[in-house]
Amino acid sequence: MRFILPFVIFLVLSVFLYKGLGRDTREVPSPLVGKPAPAFMLPQLHDATRQFAPKEMLGKVWLLNVWASWCGACKDEHPILMELSHQNIVPIVGLDYKDKRLDGEATLNNAGDPYNLVIADLDGKVGFDYGVYGVPETYVIDKKGIIKFKLIGPVTPQNLRETILPMVAELEKQ
Amino acid sequence: MIPELGHFSLIVALFLATTLGVLPILGAARNNSVLMGVARPLAYGQMLLIGVAFATLANAFLSNDFSVLYVAQHSNSQLPGQYRFAAIWGGHEGSLLLWAFFLSVWTAAVAAFSKHLPEEMVARVLGVMGMISVGFLLFMLFTSSPFERLLPAAADGRDLNPLLQDPGLVIHPPMLYMGYVGFSVAFAFAISALLGGKLDATWARWSRPWTTVAWVFMTIGIALGSGWAYYELGWGGWWFWDPVENASFMPWLLGTALIHSLAVTEKRGAFKSWTVLLAIAAFSLSLLGTFLVRSGVLTSVHSFASDPKRGIFILSFLVLVIGASLLLFAWRAPKVGLGGKFDMVSRESLLLSNNVLLSVASASVFIGTLYPLFMDALGYGKLSVGAPYFEAVFVPLMVPMVFLMGLGPLARWKKMSVPDLARRVRWAFGSALVLAVLLPLLMGKFLSLESNKWSPMIVLGLLMAFWVIATLVVSLRQRWAGQGRFMQRVRAQSLSYYGMQVAHLGVALFIIGVTLVKGYETERDLRMNVGDTVVAGGYEFRFNGVTESQGPNYVAGVGHVSVSRDGHLVTELEPEKRQYNVSGMPLTEAAITTGVFRDLYVSLGEPIPEAEGAWAVRVYIKPFIDWIWAGCLLMGLGGILAVSDRRYRIHKKAVTLQGAAA
Numbered sequence: 001m002r003f004i005l006p007f008v009i010f011l012v013l014s015v016f017l018y019k020g021l022g023r024d025t026r027e028v029p030s031p032l033v034g035k036p037a038p039a040f041m042l043p044q045l046h047d048a049t050r051q052f053a054p055k056e057m058l059g060k061v062w063l064l065n066v067w068a069s070w071c072g073a074c075k076d077e078h079p080i081l082m083e084l085s086h087q088n089i090v091p092i093v094g095l096d097y098k099d100k101r102l103d104g105e106a107t108l109n110n111a112g113d114p115y116n117l118v119i120a121d122l123d124g125k126v127g128f129d130y131g132v133y134g135v136p137e138t139y140v141i142d143k144k145g146i147i148k149f150k151l152i153g154p155v156t157p158q159n160l161r162e163t164i165l166p167m168v169a170e171l172e173k174q
Numbered sequence: 175m176i177p178e179l180g181h182f183s184l185i186v187a188l189f190l191a192t193t194l195g196v197l198p199i200l201g202a203a204r205n206n207s208v209l210m211g212v213a214r215p216l217a218y219g220q221m222l223l224i225g226v227a228f229a230t231l232a233n234a235f236l237s238n239d240f241s242v243l244y245v246a247q248h249s250n251s252q253l254p255g256q257y258r259f260a261a262i263w264g265g266h267e268g269s270l271l272l273w274a275f276f277l278s279v280w281t282a283a284v285a286a287f288s289k290h291l292p293e294e295m296v297a298r299v300l301g302v303m304g305m306i307s308v309g310f311l312l313f314m315l316f317t318s319s320p321f322e323r324l325l326p327a328a329a330d331g332r333d334l335n336p337l338l339q340d341p342g343l344v345i346h347p348p349m350l351y352m353g354y355v356g357f358s359v360a361f362a363f364a365i366s367a368l369l370g371g372k373l374d375a376t377w378a379r380w381s382r383p384w385t386t387v388a389w390v391f392m393t394i395g396i397a398l399g400s401g402w403a404y405y406e407l408g409w410g411g412w413w414f415w416d417p418v419e420n421a422s423f424m425p426w427l428l429g430t431a432l433i434h435s436l437a438v439t440e441k442r443g444a445f446k447s448w449t450v451l452l453a454i455a456a457f458s459l460s461l462l463g464t465f466l467v468r469s470g471v472l473t474s475v476h477s478f479a480s481d482p483k484r485g486i487f488i489l490s491f492l493v494l495v496i497g498a499s500l501l502l503f504a505w506r507a508p509k510v511g512l513g514g515k516f517d518m519v520s521r522e523s524l525l526l527s528n529n530v531l532l533s534v535a536s537a538s539v540f541i542g543t544l545y546p547l548f549m550d551a552l553g554y555g556k557l558s559v560g561a562p563y564f565e566a567v568f569v570p571l572m573v574p575m576v577f578l579m580g581l582g583p584l585a586r587w588k589k590m591s592v593p594d595l596a597r598r599v600r601w602a603f604g605s606a607l608v609l610a611v612l613l614p615l616l617m618g619k620f621l622s623l624e625s626n627k628w629s630p631m632i633v634l635g636l637l638m639a640f641w642v643i644a645t646l647v648v649s650l651r652q653r654w655a656g657q658g659r660f661m662q663r664v665r666a667q668s669l670s671y672y673g674m675q676v677a678h679l680g681v682a683l684f685i686i687g688v689t690l691v692k693g694y695e696t697e698r699d700l701r702m703n704v705g706d707t708v709v710a711g712g713y714e715f716r717f718n719g720v721t722e723s724q725g726p727n728y729v730a731g732v733g734h735v736s737v738s739r740d741g742h743l744v745t746e747l748e749p750e751k752r753q754y755n756v757s758g759m760p761l762t763e764a765a766i767t768t769g770v771f772r773d774l775y776v777s778l779g780e781p782i783p784e785a786e787g788a789w790a791v792r793v794y795i796k797p798f799i800d801w802i803w804a805g806c807l808l809m810g811l812g813g814i815l816a817v818s819d820r821r822y823r824i825h826k827k828a829v830t831l832q833g834a835a836a
Contacts, residue, residue, distance in 0.1 A: 003507040006451060007500035014493050070560040072416060098562040106699045109790050110779040124562070134545070134559050 031131065032147050037064070037139070038129040045096050045104050045118035052093070052119045054145060061171045062091045063164070064139040065115070065155075066127060069096075069103035071135040077154035081114035084160065090168045094118035097127045097135055140164060142171045177242050180230030181321040187223035187278070188311040190216050194281075194304030198297035199369070210297035217285040217300050220307065221278040228275045231268060231320050235261055241327030244268060244320040250333035250756050252727040260344040261334045263351075267320035272348065273464060274310045276355040277303065284359060284384070291380060298366030299359075306358055309491045317484045333756035336728070342402035350395030350422055354460040356388020357429060360436075361457035364450045365499055368506040373446050378439035381453070383817045385436060389429045390813035396422050397806035405764050410697070410775050410794040412802055415564040420543040421463030427536035428456040431529045433813075438525050442587055444516060445526065447507040452529070454503060458496045459536070465492065466543075519592050521585040524578050531575040538567040576638045576685065579678060580645035584652075602644035610637035614693075621694055621772065621797050622712025635689025642682040646675055670819040677812025684805025690798040698793040701782050711795035713774060714738050719787055720751075720778070728752045728761075733778045733789065735765070744774075751778045772797045 032038075037054050044050045054064075065081065067074040085092060094115035096104040101120055108118065121127050130139070133152055140149040149167055151159060194216040201209025231244075235258045240246040248264045262268045281303040288296045314320075337343075363381035367373050399419065404412045413419065432452045439449045465488045516522035542563050584598060613636055614628045653671070654663050696710045702717040709715075718734040730750040737744045747765035754761065764777035772795055779790025 003447065004504040006455075007497065007504050010496055010500055014489065014497070068560060070414070070562070098560075102697050102699060106697075106779075106792060109699060109701075110792075112780075 033150055035147060036145050037141050037147050038126075040126045040129065042119040042121060042126060045094070045101065045108075045120040048101070048120070052117060054141070057091070057093070057141070058145055059143050060091060061143055061168050062093060062141055063168075064093050064095060064130075064141060066095045066097050066130070066132055066135055066137040066139075068099045068135045069107040070099065073154045074136045075111075077136055077156070078111055078114070080155050080157060080160060082112050084155075085114035085116075089165065091116040095126065096120050096122075097132060098122070098124040138164070140167055140171070143174065176230055177234055177239070177321040177323065180227040180234075181315075181319060183223040183226040183230070184311060184315055184319075184321075187220050187227070188308065188315060190220045190223065191304050191307040191311055194220065195301055195308050196304075197301075198304075199301035202294035202297040202301070202366075202370070205294070207293060210293050213297045213300040213304075214285040216304070217278075217281045220304070221275075221282040224271075224275045224278045227321075228262075228271055231262055231271060232259060235259060238331070239327075240329070240331050241324055242320075243322040243324040246324050246328040246331045248331065248334050250331040250727070252755060253331075253334055253339070254726050256341075256344060257334055257339045260338070263347045264334045264338050267314070267318045269347070269351075269464075270310065270314050270318055271320050273351055273355060274307065274314065276348075276351050277307050277310065277358060280355055280359055281307065284362075288380075294370065295366055295377075295380070298369050299362045302362035302365045303358055306362075306495065309495065313484075313487055313491065317487055330756075333727075333754065336752065336754045336757060336759045336761045337406065339727075339754075340402060340406055342398055342406070346395060346398040346402055348395075349391055349398060351464075353388050353390075353392025353395050353429075354422075354425065354464055356384065356391055357425060357453075357457045357460045359384040359388065360432060360453045361499075364453035365502065368450060368499075368502050371506060371509070373450065373506070373509075375440050375443045378436045378449060382433070382436045382440060383822055385429070385433050385453075386813045386817050389426075389433055390810045390817075392422065392426050392429060393806055393810045393813065396426060397803050397810075400806075401803050404799075405766055407762070410695075410764070410777075410792070410796065412691075412799065415542070415561050417466065417543050420539050421466050424536050424539050424543070425456050425459040425463055427532050427539070428452060428459055431532040431536075432456050434525050435529050438522055442516070442522060444522050445529075447503075448526075448529070450507065451503060452533075454496070454499045455533075458492075458499075459540075461492060461495065516587070517589040519585070519590045519595070521582060521587050521590070524582045524585050528575055528578050528582065531571050531578075535568060535571045535575075538571070539564065542567070573634065573638065576642060576681070579681065580641045583649045583674065583678070584645060599645055599648060602648050603641060606637055606640035606644045609640050610634075617690070617694060621795075623694065623696070627693060629693060632689055632693040635685055635693070639682040639685040639689065642678055642685070646678060646682075649675070668819055668821075670816040670821075673812045673814070673816030673819070675812070676815055677809045680805045680808030680810075680812060682805070683801045683808060687798050687801030687803075687805060691796050691802070694797045695799075696795040699779075700791060700793075701785075701788055702791045703785060703788045708791075708793060710793055711772070711797075712739060713744065713795065715776065715793050717789070717791055720781075720789060723750075725752065727756065728754045730763070731778065731781075733765075733776070733791070735776050735791070735793075737767070737774055747774065747776045749776045749778045768800055770800070773799050 039054060041051050041053045044052055081092060084090070092115050094117070096118055099120070099122060101122065104118070104120065108115075119126075124132075130137075136154050138151040138155055139147050140151075142148050148171060149163070151164065155164070194213060197209045198213035198216075201207070201211075231242075233239075234242045234245050235249055236255070238245075238249070238251050238258075240249075244265060244267050245261075248268070249258050249261045253261065263272045281300060284303070285296070285300055288299070360381045363377050363384070367377035396419075399422070400412050403414060403419075404410070407414075432449070435445050435449045435452055438444050439446055542559050545559055580602070581595065581599065585595060610633050614632050617623075617632075618627060653667050654660065656663060698708050698710050698715075700708060702708070704717060704719040707714050707716045714737070716736045716738070718736060720731045720733045723730045723732045730752045733747075733749045733751075735747045735749070737747060745767045747767065749765040750763040752761045752763060753759075762777050762779075764775055766776075767774040775792075775794040775796055777792045779792060782788040782790060
């Protein structure tokens with residue numbers, strides 16, 4: 001009986017893969033959407049003596065972008081964030097997740113820094129509070145500090161145009 | 175006309191492969207030697223035809239035939255000749271052709287070097303390899319032909335990705351593919367043993383040298399890829415846990431388990447069904463790796479699904495090959511019975527534990543690599559879990575693995591008393607421990623660091639490495655001690671024993687490299703004006719500005735950095751920032767001075783817009799980093815020694831003698 005086990009495991013795996021192939025992209029609601037952004041106090045990446053807490057952003061609509069130097073998909077979204085930061089529409093706060101300070105800084109020095117400020121979550125504790133599945137992720141947070149939307153995976157021109165920017169514009173009016 | 179010739183030879187090759195996949199296996203089942211006899215000629219014919227197809231594509235690249243779509247997509251008339259050749263495997267279609275070509279080469283090699291094997295075994299092995307070939311040829315002909323025409327022809331090509339325009343990339347993929355494909359031989363032997371119902375030690379003996387050769391190719395291939403990433407990506411890292419790297423690392427881990435498990439199966443008749451399962455799994459991961467990387471699934475599931483023909487084909491092929499082999503395994507393996515008995519503590523049990531650890535390591539890499547894929551399939555975006563995950567799971571698995579690796583060669587087969595084993599290794603462990611604790615205290619001075627750095631991780635790493643070396647010395651002493659002339663006893667040991675020890679020494683060097691570079695590397699990342707200096711690890715780096723230079727198909731900004739130590743000039747480093755003409759893609763080319771104890775590494779970031787002539791510059795001192803690749807090369811060398819062992823050579827001689835007599 002135990003000899004059939006490898007086959008059964010493989011079967012489950014392939015069914016899963018097959019189901020995955022046919023599925024459409026859809027946004028999965030995060031339990032945090034509609035709740036206040038978890039509070040924290042973390043040092044900044046470029047200057048460890050300066051701290052940042054989300055409450056400093058009260059009264060503003062802002063984006064919290066989780067990234068890391070070791071993350072490949074972050075390199076895909078990076079030019080889009082650069083573009084967005086040039087347009088000056090919405091402040092972007094970067095959260096450098098489970099990274100080495102030097103690596104994080106080197107990444108931004110080389111490729112450009114799209115963030116208004118970057119906080120260093122070197123051991124990933126804050127990421128844990130926010131329920132980060134993996135990197136990158138982006139949160140839209142409103143003027144009252146409520147998380148309105150969570151994007152898992154990289155920012156693309158499409159989801160920026162169709163979801164994030166309209167939502168930011170909407171929240172700005174409130 | 176010539177590209178059509180390539181396409182046509184692939185079609186004929188498909189017919190040959192289909193015949194090869196059916197007739198000899200049928201013949202083996204019915205004991206019909208005529209049907210079995212067609213296997214060898216078909217294997218040679220298949221290699222010839224796929225070889226013609228490959229040569230055709232090579233010709234299209236070298237002669238800049240941009241009426242071939244694949245050439246137009248991956249080459250350019252400005253591209254230097256050697257890269258035009260390497261561009262053959264620069265994309266999906268050509269890589270598949272290379273894969274299929276190597277498969278036909280391995281098949282022909284098995285046909286040529288299997289004269290001493292029973293006829294039905296050869297028929298089955300070649301038949302199974304023929305079936306795999308059918309799958310690849312069908313996939314190429316139906317969904318990914320490299321010979322598609324582009325009419326009207328493009329005036330010029332779109333150029334090869336600049337990252338791939340590098341000597342390392344000319345040889346890295348072929349090496350790796352030889353490894354991937356080579357595991358098909360072990361797989362074919364395992365399947366034919368299952369088909370024949372004879373799962374004794376013989377199939378293990380026959381497939382061992384093949385598996386080792388494939389493993390050597392893979393080891394060197396991975397090392398080349400890692401070296402390439404080190405100097406080409408400009409990050410100073412040597413392993414990124416990138417899905418593409420992981421795709422080759424998973425079968426390598428299982429392949430490593432397989433060569434050890436085959437040894438036990440051959441020598442002791444134990445773990446028979448486990449070894450078969452490993453052979454199936456190692457090849458399955460090779461297949462999966464090839465497809466994952468080449469289909470672009472891992473970059474995005476959606477690009478994969480956007481060409482549903484490819485996606486469905488790949489999935490069906492994988493399911494068919496892996497599913498059928500596992501079913502066959504489930505059907506046949508229960509009849510195998512248990513092999514030789516062994517105790518809780520014996521060489522068998524140590525090797526089994528190592529096998530399990532390597533397999534778990536491979537599985538954890540698998541999970542970390544495919545997790546983003548599953549998440550994406552479920553509708554989340556693409557994510558990466560990255561280095562933090564892999565390092566967290568990998569180190570705890572490798573520590574006991576390396577510990578057992580030191581004990582394995584010293585333990586006896588079947589039964590070993592723990593006190594006896596402990597007595598034999600106590601001084602080895604003691605001296606390794608003392609050295610590992612003390613050495614970091616001297617390291618700071620040796621590497622001219624600002625302060626001495628002593629951390630438990632460094633001690634652990636060094637302890638592992640010294641432990642392997644010390645047990646190796648114990649083992650050599652045991653083997654060399656005794657009566658008679660010393661050199662005679664040295665020569666009396668088999669080459670495969672020395673091969674094992676050389677490979678294990680390679681692992682030790684590798685660990686030393688990883689530990690010391692992680693523990694003691696110095697990084698400086700800063701903005702430098704012309705004339706600025708920075709001091710790192712006892713060296714002074716002076717930035718003398720950037721000049722422009724013209725390459726064959728790019729323009730480069732060449733940085734000039736002079737490195738001096740105690741006021742004496744050590745070397746001039748010239749890192750480049752290239753801009754490729756056709757694709758417009760920028761590329762960082764690091765400048766490195768290699769040394770036995772340290773590499774000096776400088777790469778250029780971006781120019782600083784506010785200050786004239788100032789650049790972001792990265793300076794690294796990488797102690798002992800070349801030991802990482804030296805270790806990999808030793809592992810490969812160990813494999814080569816093992817397959818050059820006398821028992822394999824004598825066999826060949828006997829065969830040629832027989833041939834001459836007949």
